[in-house]
Amino acid sequence: MEEPFVKTDIRKEENIVYKRTNLLVDRPLSYCPGCGHGVVHRMLMETLEEMGLQDKTIGVSPVGCSVLAYDFMNIDMLGAAHGRAPALATAIKRMWPNRFVFTYQGDGDLAAIGTAETIHACNRGENFVIIFINNGIYGMTGGQMAPTTLPNMRSSTSPYGRDVSIMGHPLKMTELVAQLPGTYYVTRQAVHTPSHVRKTKKALRKAFENQKNNTGISFVEVVSNCNSGWKMTPVQSNKWMEENMFPFYPLGDIKVDGKLVEQKEAVTKE
Amino acid sequence: MGELRLMKGNEAVAEAAIRAGCDGYFGYPITPQSEIMEYLMSEKPYETTGMVVLQAESEVASINMLYGGAGTGKRVMTSSSSPGISLMQEGISYMAGAELPALLVNVVRGGPGLGTIQPSQADYFQSVKGGGHGDYKIIVLAPASVQEMADFAKLGFELAFKYRTPVMIQSDGAIGQMMEKVELFDPIPRRTEEELIAQCPWAATGKPKNRDHIIITSLDLDPAGQERVNLKLQAKYRQIEEKEVLFEEISCEDAEYVFVAFGLSARICQKSIDMARAQGIKVGLFRPITLYPFPTKQIAALAKKVKGMLVVEMNAGQMIEDVKLSAGCSVKIEHYGRFGGIIPAPDEVVRALEKQIIGG
Ligand SMILES: Cc1ncc(C[n+]2csc(CCOP(=O)(O)OP(=O)(O)O)c2C)c(N)n1
Ligand code: SF4
Ligand SMILES: [Mg+2]
Numbered sequence: 001m002e003e004p005f006v007k008t009d010i011r012k013e014e015n016i017v018y019k020r021t022n023l024l025v026d027r028p029l030s031y032c033p034g035c036g037h038g039v040v041h042r043m044l045m046e047t048l049e050e051m052g053l054q055d056k057t058i059g060v061s062p063v064g065c066s067v068l069a070y071d072f073m074n075i076d077m078l079g080a081a082h083g084r085a086p087a088l089a090t091a092i093k094r095m096w097p098n099r100f101v102f103t104y105q106g107d108g109d110l111a112a113i114g115t116a117e118t119i120h121a122c123n124r125g126e127n128f129v130i131i132f133i134n135n136g137i138y139g140m141t142g143g144q145m146a147p148t149t150l151p152n153m154r155s156s157t158s159p160y161g162r163d164v165s166i167m168g169h170p171l172k173m174t175e176l177v178a179q180l181p182g183t184y185y186v187t188r189q190a191v192h193t194p195s196h197v198r199k200t201k202k203a204l205r206k207a208f209e210n211q212k213n214n215t216g217i218s219f220v221e222v223v224s225n226c227n228s229g230w231k232m233t234p235v236q237s238n239k240w241m242e243e244n245m246f247p248f249y250p251l252g253d254i255k256v257d258g259k260l261v262e263q264k265e266a267v268t269k270e
Numbered sequence: 271m272g273e274l275r276l277m278k279g280n281e282a283v284a285e286a287a288i289r290a291g292c293d294g295y296f297g298y299p300i301t302p303q304s305e306i307m308e309y310l311m312s313e314k315p316y317e318t319t320g321m322v323v324l325q326a327e328s329e330v331a332s333i334n335m336l337y338g339g340a341g342t343g344k345r346v347m348t349s350s351s352s353p354g355i356s357l358m359q360e361g362i363s364y365m366a367g368a369e370l371p372a373l374l375v376n377v378v379r380g381g382p383g384l385g386t387i388q389p390s391q392a393d394y395f396q397s398v399k400g401g402g403h404g405d406y407k408i409i410v411l412a413p414a415s416v417q418e419m420a421d422f423a424k425l426g427f428e429l430a431f432k433y434r435t436p437v438m439i440q441s442d443g444a445i446g447q448m449m450e451k452v453e454l455f456d457p458i459p460r461r462t463e464e465e466l467i468a469q470c471p472w473a474a475t476g477k478p479k480n481r482d483h484i485i486i487t488s489l490d491l492d493p494a495g496q497e498r499v500n501l502k503l504q505a506k507y508r509q510i511e512e513k514e515v516l517f518e519e520i521s522c523e524d525a526e527y528v529f530v531a532f533g534l535s536a537r538i539c540q541k542s543i544d545m546a547r548a549q550g551i552k553v554g555l556f557r558p559i560t561l562y563p564f565p566t567k568q569i570a571a572l573a574k575k576v577k578g579m580l581v582v583e584m585n586a587g588q589m590i591e592d593v594k595l596s597a598g599c600s601v602k603i604e605h606y607g608r609f610g611g612i613i614p615a616p617d618e619v620v621r622a623l624e625k626q627i628i629g630g
Contacts, residue, residue, distance in 0.1 A: 025483075055478045058342060070485045076474035078341040079487035080334065081364050087331040088338030094322045095294050095344045099476055117334070120327040 023049045023074045030068050034234025036224030037066050039191040040133060040200065044104070045073055047204040057100040058092050060085040062114075064106035065139040065226075083114025086121035089128045100211055101128040107148040108138045111173040115147075118173065125182030125216035129207040132174065132219065135226035136245060143229035147171040150248055155229070170248065174221045178255040184215035186255035190223050190246070192238040215258070223249050272453045279419040280305035280446045282454075283349070283375055283439065286423035288315045289457040292373075293344035294322040296335035298354060301387040302443035303377035306349040319460050329354035333361030340370035341486035343466045343473030345427055349375035351443070352393050353384060355401075362436055363402030367488025367499070369472075371430035373423065374408075374438040377446035380611035388611025389443030389534060394588035397440050398562045405500055407507050409437040409514065410561040412532040416450035418559075424455060429514065433506055434472070440561060442584070444534050444613060507563075516559035517568055521547070525554030527627055528572060530593050531582040532558050534613065539582055541616035546623060553623060561589070566596040573597035578627035581605045582619055584612070602627060 020026065023045035029038045048057055054075055061069035063082035070077035080088045085103035093101040110118050110132050118130070137155055138144040144157040148170050152161040162170075178186040185207060189200040200222055207218035223245050227237035253261050277285065284306045287295065292315075297307045307325060315321035326332040332348045339346035350358065355376045365372060376397065380390035397410045409429050411422045419441060426437040467475050477483045490496040518536075521543050522528060529539040536557040546553045556572055556579075558565050573579065579601060581590040587605040594603055606622035608614045 055476045058474050058476060060338070067489065070483075070487065074477070074483050076477045076484045077486070078338060078474055079368075079485070079489055080337070081360055084330070084334035084337070084361070087326070087334035088341070090324070090331075091294060091296060091322075091335035091338035091344075091346065092342050094324065095339050095346075096342060096475070116327055117331055120331065 021046045021049050023054055025072050025074045027071065029072055031065065032228045034225070034227045034237065035065070036135070036191045036222065037133060039197060040131065040222050040224070041069065041072055043191070043197060043201045043204055044131065047201060047208060048075065048100075051205070051208055053100050053208065056098070057102070058096065060088045060092070060101070060103045062103070062105040062109040063140070064109050066104055066106065066133065067140065069104050083109050083112070084117055085109070086114065086117040086126070086130065090121050090124070090126050093126060093128045097127075100208060102131060103128065104131045105133070106139065107132070107134045107136065108146045111147040111171050119177065119180070122177040122217045122219065123180045123182045127211055127214045127216065129211055130217060130219045131204070132221040133224050134221055134249065135224045135229065137226050137229040139226045139229045143226070143231070150244055153244070172249070174219065174254060177217070177219055178260060183217045183219055183255060184258045185210050185218040187219070187253045188221040188223060188249060188251050190241070190251055192225065192241060221249075223251065272455050275452050275454060276449055277416060277452050278305055278447055278449050279413070279416045279441060280377065281309045282416045282420040282452050283423050284309040285313070285454060286420035287347055287373070288313065288319060288321060289455060290424040290427050291319070291345055291458040291460045292321050292347055292427070293460055294324070294339045294346045295348065296324050296326050296332040296339070296346065297348050297350065298326050298329050298332050300351045300354045302379060302389070302446050303349050303351045303375065305446070306375065319457075321460065329357040330361070333358035336372045337361055337365050337368070337370060340365060340372045341368065341474050343470030343475060345371075345431075345460070347373035347375065349377065351377045351379045352381050352390070355393065355396065359396075359402035362408065363404050363406060364488045365436045366406035366408060366503070367404060368486050369434040369503075370436070370486070371427075371434050372436045373426045373430055374436055376438055376440050378440060378442040380609065386611040387443065389445075389584065389613060390609070390611055391442060391533060391535060391584040392586070392588070392609065393440065394561065394583070394585060397438050398564070398592070406503060407510075407562050408435060409433070409510060409563070411437065411439050411516075412559060412561050413439060413441055413445055414533050414536045414557065416445065416448065417452050419445060420452050420454060433510055435506070440533070442534050443611075511563040514560060515563045515565045515568070517565040518557040518559060520555040520557070522554035522556065522572065524552055525576055526552045527578050527580065527623060528554045528556050528576050529580050529582050529619070529623070530556045530558070530569065530589070532561060532589065535582045535584055538614055538616055539619060542619040542623070545616055546620045549620075551620075551623070551628065558589070564592045564596070566592070569593055569596035570598070573601045576601060578602040578604070580619075580623050580627050582614065583607050584614070585609060602630075604630070
């Protein structure tokens with residue numbers, strides 16, 4: 001018989017260096033192995049746990065692969081209709097100003113069907129956190145083109161690559177909302193390496209700290225892979241993301257403490 | 271006796287919402303109901319009761335703000351008119367599925383499309399038969415006066431929380447715009463956070479250590495689970511049909527004929543009754559106040575007593591389907607309608623009765 005992967009005799013309290021945060025429910029995630037969604041879930045829940053906010057947080061999940069986020073996050077949550085999470089969060093925060101409120105949304109959810117809700121919540125300067133998972137594709141429905149799909153990128157509805165002359169251009173929602181007076185902190189991060197994971201967690205912490213002071217929207221984009229939708233292995237997808245997504249969606253802070261950060265020349269591949 | 275005021279229907283429903291302890295209003299301007307948000311903004315309840323009033327970017331946003339607020343146990347309302355209510359249907363379906371209480375006001379105008387800003391009753395099907403996708407119902411209250419615009423705001427919130435369901439006040443451009451004397455009920459204080467949490471244990475308010483996390487959703491991917499959700503909703507609807515039917519009968523005791531009409535049409539028919547009775551025609555009025563649940567049994571009973579029924583509606587014949595389903599084939603039932611924003615005159619209704627029911 002094969003040796004079990006985890007030797008049970010080493011599962012002792014003194015050997016534990018890493019464990020599930022209490023704010024994640026003990027159940028298997030619904031995400032494809034290798035997908036960034038699960039990592040962001042964990043960083044988000046660790047942040048709330050460290051800040052002691054479990055009993056004060058109300059989250060809003062989207063329609064997309066993370067539609068079941070409420071099953072994994074051990075906090076009170078509402079599942080929004082596709083694109084409408086910022087509308088829900090607006091009302092929740094205005095009627096529960098002493099609660100911490102966030103939305104967790106994909107790129108189709110936030111930058112296509114929910115564009116109006118996103119822009120207006122940002123422009124009103126609502127006091128909640130928006131977490132934006134940009135994988136350049138509609139993961140849940142089977143890999144269709146998203147507003148964020150790169151030029152020439154293949155998807156099931158752009159099988160020969162996105163022809164921008166016919167299908168339009170990818171939308172940089174994050175740069176767009178950074179222009180609005182109601183956003184206070186706008187940043188773009190990733191979670192495909194340990195150092196990026198740590199930076200994302202820092203960004204999340206900053207976002208929720210901002211909410212304590214009612215500064216307006218903190219907007220954290222995470223450029224993430226969709227290995228299934230991109231039809232790649234997880235390793236290939238992370239490499240592809242570095243080579244193609246990051247040049248178009250450069251990582252780093254875009255707006256900090258209400259002020260736009262000096263932008264490096266973005267290398268766009270068109 | 272409560273405070274007396276001369277008010278528009280739109281103002282009355284807004285004032286009544288503040289008095290009913292409403293926590294939040296979210297809306298988008300559209301004629302003929304814009305006075306509702308205008309009244310709220312000028313009254314500034316956020317400075318008195320603490321009620322939030324927010325102008326949203328669209329009706330789609332308004333209804334989803336409602337979903338958010340309702341999911342946290344708050345007493346929330348929106349208002350709009352026909353095209354805006356059409357935009358809200360997805361959200362209403364979600365709220366029905368997630369079993370969330372809320373008050374919706376539709377001050378109906380003529381359609382289809384952009385239609386007209388004049389009064390109409392052409393949204394009966396949309397309100398009563400579901401409107402959005404999936405098997406659901408919402409309670410629909412049809413006011414026939416400015417007084418009822420005020421009273422139904424309070425009743426609407428009570429029913430919404432009793433059954434955890436959206437409740438709609440289906441009014442029209444005339445009831446919304448006309449001014450009448452209103453007796454206002456005494457204000458009910460908004461619930462404190464502690465009261466809300468105790469009264470709404472289902473609401474997402476922040477997870478304390480001693481209870482499981484709360485999930486507000488209308489999703490159940492497992493068909494067996496989703497069927498259970500549907501069965502639960504249907505059981506709730508049967509209960510509502512059993513317990514919450516409201517109607518009014520006017521001059522029906524000796525009536526040989528009856529008008530069946532709701533809202534503004536019922537007001538017109540009251541005048542038609544006087545005119546017809548002056549000519550010796552014994553006619554009465556049956557007015558459904560709840561359009562859903564529909565007064566099926568009462569109409570069935572009435573159908574056995576009279577020679578004919580004229581269903582008068584400001585539409586091409588919508589409620590008549592429910593009247594016929596209730597009454598069966600036992601009696602002659604005809605429809606008289608004006609559409610597209612035309613309000614029928616009392617005498618034309620009498621002529622229709624003579625022609626379609628008595629003479630026909
Ligand atoms: C009104 C409506 N339109 C369409 C859909 C179908 N739909 C579900 S998820 C989705 C796209 C999600 O993509 P994204 O937001 O990028 O999330 P991801 O799955 O990539 O994380 C679509 C179009 C829906 N549920 N509701
Ligand atoms: S389809 Fe894509 S986004 Fe969805 S879980 Fe799989 S890898 Fe992640
Ligand atoms: Mg996506």
